[in-house]
Amino acid sequence: MELLNDEYFMRQALNEAEQAFEKDEVPVGAVVVINNKIISRAHNQVELLNDSTAHAEILALTSAYNSLGAKYLPEATLYVTLEPCLMCCGAMYWGKIGRIVYGASDEKNGYKHFTKGNWVFHPKTELVKGVLENECAFLMKSFFKNKR
Numbered sequence: 288m289e290l291l292n293d294e295y296f297m298r299q300a301l302n303e304a305e306q307a308f309e310k311d312e313v314p315v316g317a318v319v320v321i322n323n324k325i326i327s328r329a330h331n332q333v334e335l336l337n338d339s340t341a342h343a344e345i346l347a348l349t350s351a352y353n354s355l356g357a358k359y360l361p362e363a364t365l366y367v368t369l370e371p372c373l374m375c376c377g378a379m380y381w382g383k384i385g386r387i388v389y390g391a392s393d394e395k396n397g398y399k400h401f402t403k404g405n406w407v408f409h410p411k412t413e414l415v416k417g418v419l420e421n422e423c424a425f426l427m428k429s430f431f432k433n434k435r
Contacts, residue, residue, distance in 0.1 A: 291323045293366070293388050297419045300366040300390070303330040303343060304426055310335065314426045317343035317367040319351040319360065326363065327351040343367060344375040348382055359383040361411065368423040370397035370416075376407045384408070388415040390423025 296318055303316025307330035316330045329346035333339060344367050352358060364386040365379060370393040379387060387408065394400060398407050408414060 293415065293418045296320050296325070296364070296366045297368070297388065297390055297423070299325060299328065300343075300368050301419065301422060301426065303328050304368045304423070307331045307343070308426060308430055314430045315343040315367065315369045317347040317365060319347050320364045320366065321355075321360070321362050326354055340374065342372065342375050344371055345378055348378055348384075352382070361385045364388060366418075368419075369393050369427060370399065372396050373398050373401050373407070379412070380407065380409050384412055386413045386415070388418050390417070390419050391427060392416070392420070392424075 299318045300316040303318065304314040307316060308314035312331040312334050314331070318328045319326045327347045327350035329343050329350060331343050332341040332346060344365060347365065348360070351360060351363065359382055361383045362385055365384050366388045368390040370389050370391065371379065371387070376398045
């Protein structure tokens with residue numbers, strides 16, 4: 288049996304990001320996990336839905352809320368392949384996400400760019416950075432290289 292750890296779940300988020308890549312969406316994927324079980328998964332659908340808020344994190348959170356019948360997820364970990372933007376950080380803050388794990392940093396649109404690195408998450412949220420960072424960054428760089 289494969290060990291269920293941060294790398295395992297980030298690989299699941301990477302699978303979602305690869306689906307976005309194949310659909311010509313910015314390749315970001317996310318999964319929400321509670322008690323080592325994936326509750327929801329999503330990838331960017333901004334182009335498909337013609338909706339600038341259809342980020343992987345927002346879609347994964349909405350799906351988790353719906354499946355659990357809850358508006359808060361303090362026991363959940365959200366895995367996302369790219370550093371969250373400020374909009375997604377706000378959604379995670381209000382959802383009281385217990386833990387956030389991201390892969391690659393986003394120097395242009397990540398929350399750190401706009402907040403100078405100040406804490407923007409719920410006070411009880413734990414943040415883990417850089418899990419499978421190289422794989423996550425490679426997918427993003429490949430996507431934008433193909434666009435140029």
